[in-house]
Amino acid sequence: MTEVYDLLTTGPQTQVDVSRLNFEERQDLCRIAVTRTSNVSNIGESSDFSTIYYLDGDERQAAAVFVDENRELLADVDFSKKNILQTSMPGSVYDWILHALGKRELEKYETVVLEERPDETRWVIDRQKYDESPNRRYTVREQHSARK
Known part of the structure; x- marks a missing residue:
């Protein structure tokens, strides 16, 4: 090396x-x-x-x-x-x-990503969706994301 x-x-x-x-x-x-x-x-x-x-x-x-x-x-x-x-x-x-x-607090796990924002919005997103579809990860209309 x-x-x-x-x-x-x-x-x-x-x-x-x-x-x-x-x-x-x-x-x-x-x-x-x-x-x-x-x-x-x-x-x-x-x-x-x-x-x-x-x-x-x-x-x-x-x-x-x-x-x-x-x-x-x-x-x-x-x-x-x-x-x-x-x-x-x-x-x-x-x-x-x-x-x-x-701006975001990220916790990445094998199957999900947990994200918390300063305004206390919390997201639980399927890890594959998070990694492969960054423009569509923040939607509750699909089964791969949840917001609180």
Whole structure:
């Protein structure tokens, strides 16, 4: 293993020279990077956000590091509508960022996900529905979700 990979095994990092990883190690490398899209521009430049590098499986920890590194910029994001973060990363990473910010409290189990929001709304959602259909997980019209 390379020195860079060994560093990543200790946790997510902000500065990684990807060129120093070998081919097999690069397959495990993931990143949280905010990129500008044409239809979402409700906050500053996407290049202002720090990129976080992590190994596959460390999404929750990487999201917490992302929030710590970018807290000031995140204060300007309107999370009540589609935003630059939501369109820049996988939904599972975005969910953990919301968790780290205190916008949602997540507990993921094998078959269900429990989610509590600051307004005390609670959701119980089928885990497969939560992971595979993020745009349809918050509905009580189907059998896969319940709200209290």
